[in-house]
Amino acid sequence: MKVIADLSVVPIGVGVSLSKYIAACERVLREAGLSIRLHGYGTNIEGEWDEVFAAIRRCHEVVHEMGAPRISTTLRLGTRTDRSQTIDEKVRSVETKL
């Protein structure tokens, strides 16, 4: 099952500068071979369900290893059985109607 996800990871207990933790998480997602797209409040991820969730778990592990005692993550998850659609196709589908 393919999934398009949108991930926003918030490390808690490490002060207000979070970008190094977010960058570490991005590297985990890239190393997992996932198709990703960073934006201003999270990251779009496209891939097989199990691969996406294994990478998100690894992301939590890495951010804890970096010293964050607590993490609060939000995820949006889209699956569909009617047809396949990539992140780029989703964006274009809206842009052509603007």
Place this chain on the structure above:
Amino acid sequence: MKVIADLSVVPIGVGVSLSKYIAACERVLREAGLSIRLHGYGTNIEGEWDEVFAAIRRCHEVVHEMGAPRISTTLRLGTRTDRSQTIDEKVRSVETKL
């Protein structure tokens, strides 16, 4: 790794009455032996990371099998390494300060 999650599943393309799909998803979570708590805009889930995510995947599969061609889910995910905390403890921790 333990996780406290909050799951809200929105089936798309099946009209406006969504409760039978949500109920099917609740049954999946219960059958997985997870500790859950239904509320007005989702369900709190407490358990081991891999068990929680296997159940959420199964929930998507079941809702698709019921006829929903598309699903958009939102998840909040909390993990912590400083101490363990249950859903009930989280709620009490706020209530005692009201």
Place this chain on the structure above:
Amino acid sequence: MKVIADLSVVPIGVGVSLSKYIAACERVLREAGLSIRLHGYGTNIEGEWDEVFAAIRRCHEVVHEMGAPRISTTLRLGTRTDRSQTIDEKVRSVETKL
């Protein structure tokens, strides 16, 4: 326009104990006269759109005044024009199908 919302406020830069900030936010929502329901990963809120959002803004202001330099909040928002539905009705609608 009526809205049913689900609010989760995460203060950043104040350590790992967040419950006193969450409790302050709960008091703001109550004082605004909104119908609310605390759960393990947020709070259900029911009310008129403008009243709900004025209270959420006030909640951010109060948490900043308490010393949190940064806040990351997640919200789910449901509106409908086909019929009115309360939080309790939403929960019962699922529970009767379990």
Place this chain on the structure above:
Amino acid sequence: MKVIADLSVVPIGVGVSLSKYIAACERVLREAGLSIRLHGYGTNIEGEWDEVFAAIRRCHEVVHEMGAPRISTTLRLGTRTDRSQTIDEKVRSVETKL
């Protein structure tokens, strides 16, 4: 109070093709003069709190007027008092650490 938001609007009860509703919402945000950035699972929005929320309310109204009887929206909301930061600065702050 400035806010950086991330908005994902899901119209319910209008089938599986949602892009025309999302595009209508984008136009509302642009016409409100807000700085926005469309991505694969939502839209980053930057602006003054009250202007951002007036536009999101207008977006719900327009999508209902287009025929959607029900809408389920998710929002992430970031405010900070320590310094100001734009969407582009947030993205660059992560990218320079990759």
